[in-house]
Amino acid sequence: MNAASPSILAALSPSDNEELAQRRAVLAEIDASCRGPLLFLFSGSIIWLLVGTVFALLASLKLHNPEYLANYSWLTFGRVRPAHLNAVIYGFASEAAIGVTLWLMCRLCRTPLLFGWIINAAGVFWNLGVTIGVVAILAGDSTGIEWLEIPPYATPILFVSYALIAVWGVITFRFRREKHLYVSQWYLLAALFWFPWIYSAAQILLVLDPVRGTVQAAVNWWFAHNVLGLWFTPIGLASIYYFIPKVLGKPVYNYSLSVLGFWSLALFYNWNGMHHLVGGPMPAWLITVSIVASVMMTIPVITVGINHHLTMWGSFRELKTSPVLRFMVFGGMSYTLTSLHGIALALRSVSEVTHFTHSTIAHSHQGMYAFFTMVMFGAIYYIMPRVLQVDWPSARLIRVHFWAVAIGILLYVFPLIVGGTLEGMAMTNPDVPFVDAVKPSVVSLTLPYLKTRSYSGMLIFLGHLAFAISFGWIVLRWAQAGRLARLKTSLARV
Amino acid sequence: MSVLWILFVCSLVVLPGIALLAFRWAMRQGEFRHLEKTALSIFDDDEPVGQTTDCFPGGQRGKKPAPTRPPNPISRPRLPEA
Amino acid sequence: MNSPTSTPSSSPGNDPRSRGRPAGVKDLAARDPLEHVEPGESQRPISLMLVIFLATLFSWAGYYAHRYGGGYEPLIYNENAYGLAAAKTNAAEKLDPYALGQRVFGNTCARCHQPDGLGLPGQYPPLAGSEWVLAPGPARMIRIVLDAVQGPIPVKGATFDNVMTPWRDTLNDEQIAAVITFVRTQKEWGNTASPVTPEEVAAIRAKTKARSAAGPWTVAELQALPDQEPNP
Numbered sequence: 001m002n003a004a005s006p007s008i009l010a011a012l013s014p015s016d017n018e019e020l021a022q023r024r025a026v027l028a029e030i031d032a033s034c035r036g037p038l039l040f041l042f043s044g045s046i047i048w049l050l051v052g053t054v055f056a057l058l059a060s061l062k063l064h065n066p067e068y069l070a071n072y073s074w075l076t077f078g079r080v081r082p083a084h085l086n087a088v089i090y091g092f093a094s095e096a097a098i099g100v101t102l103w104l105m106c107r108l109c110r111t112p113l114l115f116g117w118i119i120n121a122a123g124v125f126w127n128l129g130v131t132i133g134v135v136a137i138l139a140g141d142s143t144g145i146e147w148l149e150i151p152p153y154a155t156p157i158l159f160v161s162y163a164l165i166a167v168w169g170v171i172t173f174r175f176r177r178e179k180h181l182y183v184s185q186w187y188l189l190a191a192l193f194w195f196p197w198i199y200s201a202a203q204i205l206l207v208l209d210p211v212r213g214t215v216q217a218a219v220n221w222w223f224a225h226n227v228l229g230l231w232f233t234p235i236g237l238a239s240i241y242y243f244i245p246k247v248l249g250k251p252v253y254n255y256s257l258s259v260l261g262f263w264s265l266a267l268f269y270n271w272n273g274m275h276h277l278v279g280g281p282m283p284a285w286l287i288t289v290s291i292v293a294s295v296m297m298t299i300p301v302i303t304v305g306i307n308h309h310l311t312m313w314g315s316f317r318e319l320k321t322s323p324v325l326r327f328m329v330f331g332g333m334s335y336t337l338t339s340l341h342g343i344a345l346a347l348r349s350v351s352e353v354t355h356f357t358h359s360t361i362a363h364s365h366q367g368m369y370a371f372f373t374m375v376m377f378g379a380i381y382y383i384m385p386r387v388l389q390v391d392w393p394s395a396r397l398i399r400v401h402f403w404a405v406a407i408g409i410l411l412y413v414f415p416l417i418v419g420g421t422l423e424g425m426a427m428t429n430p431d432v433p434f435v436d437a438v439k440p441s442v443v444s445l446t447l448p449y450l451k452t453r454s455y456s457g458m459l460i461f462l463g464h465l466a467f468a469i470s471f472g473w474i475v476l477r478w479a480q481a482g483r484l485a486r487l488k489t490s491l492a493r494v
Numbered sequence: 495m496s497v498l499w500i501l502f503v504c505s506l507v508v509l510p511g512i513a514l515l516a517f518r519w520a521m522r523q524g525e526f527r528h529l530e531k532t533a534l535s536i537f538d539d540d541e542p543v544g545q546t547t548d549c550f551p552g553g554q555r556g557k558k559p560a561p562t563r564p565p566n567p568i569s570r571p572r573l574p575e576a
Numbered sequence: 577m578n579s580p581t582s583t584p585s586s587s588p589g590n591d592p593r594s595r596g597r598p599a600g601v602k603d604l605a606a607r608d609p610l611e612h613v614e615p616g617e618s619q620r621p622i623s624l625m626l627v628i629f630l631a632t633l634f635s636w637a638g639y640y641a642h643r644y645g646g647g648y649e650p651l652i653y654n655e656n657a658y659g660l661a662a663a664k665t666n667a668a669e670k671l672d673p674y675a676l677g678q679r680v681f682g683n684t685c686a687r688c689h690q691p692d693g694l695g696l697p698g699q700y701p702p703l704a705g706s707e708w709v710l711a712p713g714p715a716r717m718i719r720i721v722l723d724a725v726q727g728p729i730p731v732k733g734a735t736f737d738n739v740m741t742p743w744r745d746t747l748n749d750e751q752i753a754a755v756i757t758f759v760r761t762q763k764e765w766g767n768t769a770s771p772v773t774p775e776e777v778a779a780i781r782a783k784t785k786a787r788s789a790a791g792p793w794t795v796a797e798l799q800a801l802p803d804q805e806p807n808p
Binding site: 257281282283284285287288289291292295296298299302348 | 626629630633636637640641644645646647648649650651652653654655657
Binding site for chain 2: 394
């Protein structure tokens with residue numbers, strides 16, 4: 001190994017050892033084969049990330065400053081908030097998730113990307129669907145069902161795109177060259193199957209042929225909770241299971257626990273949604289069973305937690321030098337925290353206070369952002385240099401990104417959990433009015449926390465800008481490097 | 495309402511069926527036996543143990559002051575073997 | 577250190593970089609890890625701690641699902657209706673009459689008589705301090721709530737001339753008793769009359785069934801009644 005090599009690339013470039021060089025060439029071939037689709041998916045997801053963050057900021061500002069931009073019907077709270085949700089969930093998170101899944105599948109199966117055009121077509125459709133959906137929501141055409149606001153004329157596009165990706169996943173798996181199925185692969189394959197199931201079931205039951213009455217709420221929560229649990233969580237966990245051991249160069253602490261974790265997640269997660277309806281007009285058993293399943297989630301959460309943290313154990317100083325590890329470990333820790341918090345929130349006595357408050361919002365951001373999004377950032381930081389064969393241009397930008405979003409999301413989540421709990425206590429107390437100019441009321445209690453959230457949102461936006469610049473820059477570098485190389489080869493020929 | 499029945503059958507029969515089949519398939523494949531091997535399957539034979547394969551870009555841009563340790567864990571020379 | 581293939585000679589135990597790795601995990605750099613790892617290692621994957629943990633969790637799950645499952649009856653909404661027995665008899669739980677009365681009042685009467693019970697001058701008479709409400713017996717008030725009242729009515733020195741809505745078909749005996757009790761005993765309004773039971777309401781509801789077809793009561797009719805309902 002070349003001791004003087006200054007960058008990641010040194011580890012990637014061919015060395016004097018021929019056998020080694022050949023193996024690396026295989027790896028490089030796999031990485032290079034993903035380049036086009038990944039560039040497309042990641043660029044799209046980063047654009048959606050920026051768009052979604054702007055909507056998020058608007059929505060957050062409006063909560064403590066209701067007159068702000070109130071004259072534009074397109075930018076009213078009722079439209080900006082679902083626009084934010086759909087832009088980040090379907091635009092950013094799902095697209096990044098598809099990209100990372102793609103690369104992980106190829107690496108875990110040890111086969112170069114087959115049928116890249118399927119993914120490209122899927123990517124085009126996906127972006128088209130989300131664009132139509134978000135514009136329609138802003139135009140006032142949302143279905144009004146949380147997490148499914150995209151109107152029925154845009155969802156088939158998303159569905160077609162998704163079907164393409166799932167088919168691609170099955171094909172790649174079929175042509176795998178690796179005999180062992182690493183735990184990440186389990187998670188990825190399962191996610192590829194679960195998402196179309198929950199999405200189509202919810203679409204049919206809520207939009208195409210709506211069920212009536214409170215069953216709608218039940219289906220809605222079943223879906224909303226499962227998007228997180230059966231689509232994003234498995235992909236996030238698959239990434240952590242791959243990247244932490246890979247970056248550290250040591251295997252996961254206890255592999256059998258990870259298998260237990262996967263199957264218990266598969267068994268228990270999709271019962272969880274109903275715990276959001278504690279106290280609602282639902283048969284008691286439905287909610288009780290859901291609470292039981294939520295508590296049973298301790299099994300996958302604890303096993304995953306043990307695995308991630310004990311794999312890291314003794315290597316924490318590497319956090320100083322590895323950006324990927326920073327994001328991954330932040331995400332892994334948040335996963336443990338947010339899951340345990342979520343289990344507590346499912347209990348009747350806790351839920352009676354916290355549900356329908358900002359505490360739920362804080363909790364979902366802890367899961368979606370502090371866990372999943374951070375993991376996606378880490379994955380992109382690992383994947384891009386290997387796929388493009390160019391190093392990240394600026395360590396400073398990465399640091400700004402990390403610290404801005406890390407501090408930002410902590411500043412978001414923890415104050416808002418406190419604020420939401422206070423809000424819930426005030427709402428269950430009949431002596432506290434909802435709005436009151438003089439007396440402390442539910443609204444005045446929550447105001448400081450809502451303002452904190454806007455500040456944290458600005459910080460997070462700053463981080464995202466740094467990330468977008470980094471990303472644009474590395475692509476530019478790659479393009480230039482490619483052009484120079486081509487110039488050189490053509491010159492050499494002459 | 496007929497849609498509901500399709501979903502009923504799917505959720506009660508088809509999906510658990512697929513899960514069971516997947517589980518059985520995994521059993522037969524030996525996925526639950528060669529755990530240690532599988533845990534190692536993400537690594538290549540020549541990958542160094544316990545060496546970090548990721549680092550901040552740096553060193554080569556000359557912006558940061560010279561670090562006390564080599565900036566890149568990849569390039570960190572291995573300790574002499576006992 | 578010019579070629580990584582030389583690493584098999586390094587023993588993981590002495591390598592400070594392998595700190596924190598579970599003992600027994602083979603050095604990855606061994607030429608072929610797939611050959612060198614004894615399968616025996618992974619044959620005891622589940623520790624006693626884990627078994628105890630899982631057993632505790634599953635026992636709790638069984639208990640909780642049984643205790644709060646409402647017997648898995650679709651119509652049991654109250655998780656405290658304990659077990660199958662309660663689910664079968666479908667025994668309605670005892671509602672706090674005060675809370676029920678407050679809720680009924682807020683959903684029905686407050687629209688006209690206002691949340692503070694003071695009514696609207698010239699349109700809706702007050703309930704706070706009203707002699708109709710505070711009469712020693714509830715006979716008239718029950719009739720008013722069941723079938724309503726219309727025409728000029730003197731309340732606290734002012735006369736109102738309007739129509740009220742009847743509640744006979746909307747509210748059941750328990751709800752009517754609760755709301756009347758709530759109004760009659762609402763201390764914040766200075767009302768300190770006696771409470772009313774659902775049985776009293778049921779009795780009057782049965783007795784005035786025929787009368788209800790004739791529309792709301794008139795003040796004269798009501799005033800002709802005795803304060804206390806004579807026992808049948």
